[in-house]
Amino acid sequence: MLIRTCDHKNVIAAFLFDIKHMILRFVYALVFFLFSTTAAASLFDQLILPNELKRSQSVQYSQPYQCIQIIDEFLQTQKQDIITEVSRMSKIREKSVTPSDLALIKQQKALCYFYANNIDQAVVTLDKMLAEKSNSVPLHLKQQSLLIKSHILAQSNTLANFQLAQETINKVIDSMNDNTYNPTANGSFALKIISGEIALKLNNYEESMQLFREAEQYGVQTPLTNNAAWAAYAIGYNYQQQNKLTLAINFYNKAQQKLLDNQDTLNGLLTKKMSQAYIAQDNFKLAISFANQSAQYYQNLGNKLQLSDSLLALASMHRKIKEYNLSLVYYFNALDLLKVYDKKDKLNAVYFEVGKTYLQMGNYSLAEQYLSNAEQLFHSNGQTALLLESLVHLANLAIQQQHYDTALIRLNKALSIAGKLNNSKQFETVYLYLATAYEETDQYEKALDSYKQFIRYNKLSHFEAKKAFPVSNQHKENNEIKSQKINQLQAQVLKLRQSKHNLVINVFLLASIMLIILYLYYINTQKMKLQKQDVEQLENNYNIHSNTGLNNIHSLNQYIPTPLQEARFYSDWEYSDKQNSVHSCAIISLDFLLPLRQKFSLSLVNKIETELGTYLKHQLHDSERLFQLNDTQLLLVKKVNKNYDPAIIADRILDWFEQFDCQLNFDKDISIGMVSHPFLFKYPTAIDSKKLLNIATLALSGAIQLSRKHKRNSWVKLSALTYTQPAFFHGDIWNRSKQAIEKGLVKVTSSTDKNDINWL
Numbered sequence: 001m002l003i004r005t006c007d008h009k010n011v012i013a014a015f016l017f018d019i020k021h022m023i024l025r026f027v028y029a030l031v032f033f034l035f036s037t038t039a040a041a042s043l044f045d046q047l048i049l050p051n052e053l054k055r056s057q058s059v060q061y062s063q064p065y066q067c068i069q070i071i072d073e074f075l076q077t078q079k080q081d082i083i084t085e086v087s088r089m090s091k092i093r094e095k096s097v098t099p100s101d102l103a104l105i106k107q108q109k110a111l112c113y114f115y116a117n118n119i120d121q122a123v124v125t126l127d128k129m130l131a132e133k134s135n136s137v138p139l140h141l142k143q144q145s146l147l148i149k150s151h152i153l154a155q156s157n158t159l160a161n162f163q164l165a166q167e168t169i170n171k172v173i174d175s176m177n178d179n180t181y182n183p184t185a186n187g188s189f190a191l192k193i194i195s196g197e198i199a200l201k202l203n204n205y206e207e208s209m210q211l212f213r214e215a216e217q218y219g220v221q222t223p224l225t226n227n228a229a230w231a232a233y234a235i236g237y238n239y240q241q242q243n244k245l246t247l248a249i250n251f252y253n254k255a256q257q258k259l260l261d262n263q264d265t266l267n268g269l270l271t272k273k274m275s276q277a278y279i280a281q282d283n284f285k286l287a288i289s290f291a292n293q294s295a296q297y298y299q300n301l302g303n304k305l306q307l308s309d310s311l312l313a314l315a316s317m318h319r320k321i322k323e324y325n326l327s328l329v330y331y332f333n334a335l336d337l338l339k340v341y342d343k344k345d346k347l348n349a350v351y352f353e354v355g356k357t358y359l360q361m362g363n364y365s366l367a368e369q370y371l372s373n374a375e376q377l378f379h380s381n382g383q384t385a386l387l388l389e390s391l392v393h394l395a396n397l398a399i400q401q402q403h404y405d406t407a408l409i410r411l412n413k414a415l416s417i418a419g420k421l422n423n424s425k426q427f428e429t430v431y432l433y434l435a436t437a438y439e440e441t442d443q444y445e446k447a448l449d450s451y452k453q454f455i456r457y458n459k460l461s462h463f464e465a466k467k468a469f470p471v472s473n474q475h476k477e478n479n480e481i482k483s484q485k486i487n488q489l490q491a492q493v494l495k496l497r498q499s500k501h502n503l504v505i506n507v508f509l510l511a512s513i514m515l516i517i518l519y520l521y522y523i524n525t526q527k528m529k530l531q532k533q534d535v536e537q538l539e540n541n542y543n544i545h546s547n548t549g550l551n552n553i554h555s556l557n558q559y560i561p562t563p564l565q566e567a568r569f570y571s572d573w574e575y576s577d578k579q580n581s582v583h584s585c586a587i588i589s590l591d592f593l594l595p596l597r598q599k600f601s602l603s604l605v606n607k608i609e610t611e612l613g614t615y616l617k618h619q620l621h622d623s624e625r626l627f628q629l630n631d632t633q634l635l636l637v638k639k640v641n642k643n644y645d646p647a648i649i650a651d652r653i654l655d656w657f658e659q660f661d662c663q664l665n666f667d668k669d670i671s672i673g674m675v676s677h678p679f680l681f682k683y684p685t686a687i688d689s690k691k692l693l694n695i696a697t698l699a700l701s702g703a704i705q706l707s708r709k710h711k712r713n714s715w716v717k718l719s720a721l722t723y724t725q726p727a728f729f730h731g732d733i734w735n736r737s738k739q740a741i742e743k744g745l746v747k748v749t750s751s752t753d754k755n756d757i758n759w760l
Contacts, residue, residue, distance in 0.1 A: 047104045047111075050074075050097060056108060061265060062302030064116035071109045099136035103129060107141075107148055114152045117305060119161075122152050143172050143181050147194060154197040162201040169195055189218035189227050193234055200238055209238050229258040229266055237273060245277050252277070268297045268306060275313065282730075284321050291317060308337040312350065315357075324361045328354065348377040352390055359397055367397055388417045388426060395433050399440070407437045428457040545628040547606050548613025556627045556635065582642045582676040584649055585692065586715075587700045588634040591669040591707065600664070611662050619656050633700075635693075642681065646674050646749055650715040657713075671707045672715035673700025679720055686726030691733040698737050702750065702757040710752050717749040 049057065056070040078097060097105070106129040113122035126149045130142065146168050153165035172191060175181035183191060196211035212234045219227035236251030252274045259266060271294035278287035295310035315330035331354050338347050355370030371394050378387035391414040398407035411434050418426040435450035543555040551559070596605050616634075620626055627635040638649065650672050657668035675696045678684035687695075699718045706714035718737070724745045729736045738759045740746040748754045 047108050049104055049108060050101060053105065053108070056112070059302075060108070060112050060115055061306075064112045067112035068109055068116070071105060071112070075105070100138060100141060103137045103141045103145065107145055110148060110152070114155070115303075119152055119156055123149060126152075139175075139181055140183075140187075143175060143183070146172050147190060150198065151194045154194060154201055159202075162198060165194075165198045166202070169198065185218050185221040186225070186227070189215050189222065189231075192218060193230065196234055196238070200241060205238060205242055209235065212238060224260075226258075226260055226264050226266060229255045229260070229264075232258055233266060233270060233273075240273060240277055243280070245280055248277050249274060265301075268294050268301070268310075271297065272310065272313070275317075279317065284317055288314065288317050304337045305341060308334045308346070311337070312353070315353065319357055319360065322360075324357055327357055331357065344377075344381060345383065348374055348381060348383060349386060351377065352386060352393075355390075356393060359393060364397060364401055368394070371397065384417060385421060388414055388421065391417070392429055392433065395437070399433065399436055402440070404437045404441045407433065408441070411437060425457075428454055431457060545613070547609040547631075548616075548628055549610065550613050550616065550626055550628040550634070552628050553630070556629070559625060559627070559637075580642060581639055582644075582678065582681070584636075584638045584640050584644060584646070584674060584676055585696050586636045586638075586649060586653065586672050586674045587629065587693075587696045588636065588653060589671040589673075589700055589704060590632045590634065591671055591704070592666060593632050596664075596666060604664075608662050608664065612660060615660055616656060635696075642676070646715065646717040647751070649674065650751065653715075654713055668713075669707065670713050671700060671703040672713075673697065673703050674715060674717040675699055676719060680724055680726055680729075681720075681722060683726045687729060687733070691729070694733045695737050698734060702748070702754075702759070705757050706750060706752050709756050714751045716751075716754070716757070719747045719749070721745055721747060 047057070052074055053071060056067040056074075059070075060067045106125055110122040110125040113119075113125060126145055130145055130149075150165040150169040150172075153161045153168065156162070156165075169191070172181070173195075176183070192211045192215035196208045196215065199205075199208035199211060212231060215234065216228070216231040219225075219231045232251050232255035236248045236255060239245075239251065240248035252270055255266065255270055259270075271290045275287045275290035275294060278284070278290065291310060291314045295307060295314060298304075298307040298310055311330045311334040315327045315334065318324075318327040318330065331350055335347065335350050335354075338350065351370050352374035355367050355372075355374055358364075358367035358370060361367075371390055375387060375390040375394060378384075378390055391410050395407040395410040395414065398404070398410065411430055414430050415427075415434070418430055431450045431454040435447050435454060438444070438447035438450055543551060543558075545552045593605070593609075596608065613628075616626060623639045625637045627637070629635050636649075636653065640649070653672055654670070657670055660668060673696050675692060677689070677692050679687045679692055679695060695718060699716045702716040703714050706716065718741070720740070721744075724740070728740060728745060737746060741748060741759055748757070750757070
């Protein structure tokens with residue numbers, strides 16, 4: 001009996017010790033487990049784990065599969081150590097893991113799968129843990145699991161995963177709304193960053209930016225972390241997704257300045273995104289520099305998967321600038337890294353890229369070897385889209401080698417695959433090559449049909465690109481309101497069916513609700529009409545210059561894509577052969593405005609500008625458009641014959657201002673710089689509208705010099721020689737245009753002696 005009593009006391013002591021142990025671990029977790037100090041890739045990298053698992057965290061980025069192996073071995077050891085003897089119960093409970101530990105370990109394992117680019121397995125791991133009905137896991141850890149899951153899903157490439165990520169994070173937000181969960185500043189920061197990530201993937205740019213800005217405020221509350229740097233990075237990425245590259249780069253630079261830890265994974269992400277931004281700006285020098293920094297970071301980190309991505313980016317960039325040998329070096333180095341991980345999908349794609357590089361180099365034997373190998377791998381691996389691309393490149397190779405029968409076999413096979421994928425852009429490419437092959441084999445009727453199909457799918461692909469805009473937030477809200485109203489009505493109908501004995505009362509209730517809904521709908525409709533009128537008024541004011549009433553630079557941005565880019569639906573050869581008209585673009589500098597502003601009152605000058613704007617509107621013909629670029633410059637766009645005389649247009653503009661009559665008698669000093677679109681007539685798509693206006697300002701600078709020297713109104717027109725190559729204008733268009741003038745590639749026509757212009 002005495003022995004039994006002692007055993008009973010030991011059991012109670014062991015139980016009390018276990019309770020004490022769990023309470024201490026829970027308090028410790030509550031303080032430190034809520035969230036890590038940074039977002040995105042390192043958002044959850046400081047989970048507090050048992051000492052035996054510290055090594056798994058140290059290799060989670062460099063060797064994620066080893067991280068998973070360490071965790072699995074630890075959990076297996078824990079299962080083997082379970083001993084039921086009462087005499088060893090205290091020792092076992094002291095060493096065993098708590099439910100909180102298990103939750104954190106599974107979170108770490110999910111993150112390791114994520115860092116290994118295995119998103120599906122990461123989500124499965126978290127779902128298994130969340131499905132366990134255990135009350136011993138603290139609420140904040142369950143919420144953290146939901147946050148990790150939503151963050152991982154947001155890094156996917158599919159819309160379904162983005163929507164699931166939104167549903168997952170909404171559960172966390174709901175628990176905050178009902179006050180069952182109150183995160184720390186770090187936790188709120190992570191919540192805002194992840195919510196912003198999801199909104200960005202769903203093309204809700206404004207909502208995403210607002211969430212990132214709120215995260216930025218939480219970053220200020222946590223000054224000893226990298227939160228501020230991550231917030232700046234997120235804002236920059238939002239701008240980059242909107243193609244606002246200058247703003248994106250500014251915030252990326254700000255993120256680099258705020259980064260406190262050079263070992264943070266943000267270093268690799270920042271340099272990678274900055275490289276992509278500079279590629280979009282055609283600044284390959286800086287793009288390659290940042291891509292090299294990204295590769296160096298991942299090499300130092302030891303993450304070979306990320307390093308292979310950086311090497312592939314470098315290879316692609318060097319290929320674009322025709323440094324083919326260096327490009328191949330990077331491709332083969334990436335292949336060596338990917339072979340270690342047996343990444344078949346990526347390996348196949350790299351073989352394809354190597355084949356494309358050899359094709360561009362003109363090494364047809366090696367190009368055929370790698371492209372054929374890639375085609376077989378794509379076929380066996382079920383990579384249909386890449387299989388189609390490989391067939392098209394192989395057909396291109398056969399055409400260059402004048403093996404037209406082989407090309408036709410490959411193209412017809414590609415046409416069959418393109419039909420299954422149903423993509424206009426893919427049809428467009430296949431039919432273009434088919435037309436070439438048929439023409440070279442004297443099958444002119446089939447060649448003509450293929451050209452017609454090419455033009456059809458070319459236009460269709462442009463139409464699809466324009467149509468693929470995200471649904472506006474207002475439209476989504478309206479749909480949600482309508483859906484809620486329908487649900488309310490259905491609920492009322494169900495009540496009527498279930499309450500037949502009280503039919504009269506229910507009918508009266510339903511009628512009342514309908515009247516309320518109609519009343520609310522009427523009120524809402526009126527509000528929407530007023531808001532629409534306000535928006536239209538604001539848009540009109542936004543597009544009109546406040547003094548002259550002329551269309552301003554914002555209106556020009558909407559106008560430019562149509563008349564100044566008529567070649568956008570055609571190939572260069574087709575446009576140059578068929579088009580006989582151009583758009584004359586004349587920038588008019590109102591040199592007389594500055595002296596007027598210095599001499600007279602602001603109200604009087606504004607009145608003169610208003611009269612001038614009204615006067616100029618009445619001078620325009622149907623084929624002419626006039627825009628106010630800034631307070632002192634106008635832009636006249638006029639469709640003319642491509643052999644037009646610039647003096648006629650300049651004299652017409654000068655007549656406008658000479659005949660302008662107002663209450664003040666002053667000299668109407670102006671200068672005019674003219675160019676034509678297309679600037680390179682044989683290559684109409686080579687110089688876009690923005691670059692064209694830069695060239696026009698260069699012409700204007702010459703005209704201003706002539707006006708000042710000869711003290712009279714002057715004009716200058718710049719026009720490229722017929723066979724000038726577009727490659728000469730690659731880079732900074734202003735400096736390249738001046739070099740073209742010096743080399744005689746650009747013709748200068750002026751109202752006075754053009755030798756008086758200093759182009760330096």
